[in-house]
Amino acid sequence: MDKQLDVLQGTLDMLILKAVSLGPLHGYGILFRIQQISRDRLEIQQGSLYPALYRLEHQGWIASEWGESENNRKAKYYRLAAAGKRRLQSETEKWNRMAEVIAGILHTTPEEV
């Protein structure tokens, strides 16, 4: 049981979009899905999640619908909207570029300066 990392600032929206892109899900379930697809190395807090969901829906990237959960409780199901799909893609590309840039910097040796 290794320690979990905090979410890197600026990546939460992308992670949520990705989680929802794998299939519609209610908010509470998103917490577990992110934990799952990160293999227990990331844990989202509820106090981070719900404002983010509001943000994403407000932007038109996800859409919600009240429904019933597997446990017979009312739950708000989110699905990825078309704009959200595009957004996820552009954020992913941006992330890849950023990760590449930082990796490059971290591998720079004094001789290269």
Add this chain to the structure above:
Amino acid sequence: MDKQLDVLQGTLDMLILKAVSLGPLHGYGILFRIQQISRDRLEIQQGSLYPALYRLEHQGWIASEWGESENNRKAKYYRLAAAGKRRLQSETEKWNRMAEVIAGILHTTPEEV
């Protein structure tokens, strides 16, 4: 001339430590060095740099000394302290773990859920 990325929140300290680790440098020069080792894809703002330098020195990760720049102006030169070297290493490892986790998430397919 492609567009430059904003600094990812939480990575500036690491980037500065890395820049200084490549050889002592004054603040103004750090801006250019980071631009250089990122191959012009990252640009640090002065309003971000100087508070960060204060932060890093306050933590004992870098040390400063007033000197004279190549252009005969007074400039504060920073060098990496021993604690900063350790810090840079641990931040680098943390970044690598995080990048790996996020890459894994982004590559998850619906079948794997």
Add this chain to the structure above:
DNA sequence: TACGACACCTAGCGTGTCGACATATAGCGC
């Protein structure tokens, strides 16, 4: 009927980056 797991939400805080501004000086063209 008490309790824990499920499911939603909000308020306030801390951190960190940015944009805009302020200050000072060396070197250069005129």
Add this chain to the structure above:
DNA sequence: GCGCTATATGTCGACACGCTAGGTGTCGTA
């Protein structure tokens, strides 16, 4: 000598965002 640009160091307020810590209600089970 005068103004301009590049060099160099900062400060300040605004703002985004994730976290901690709470609060509400309901279902299933012991």
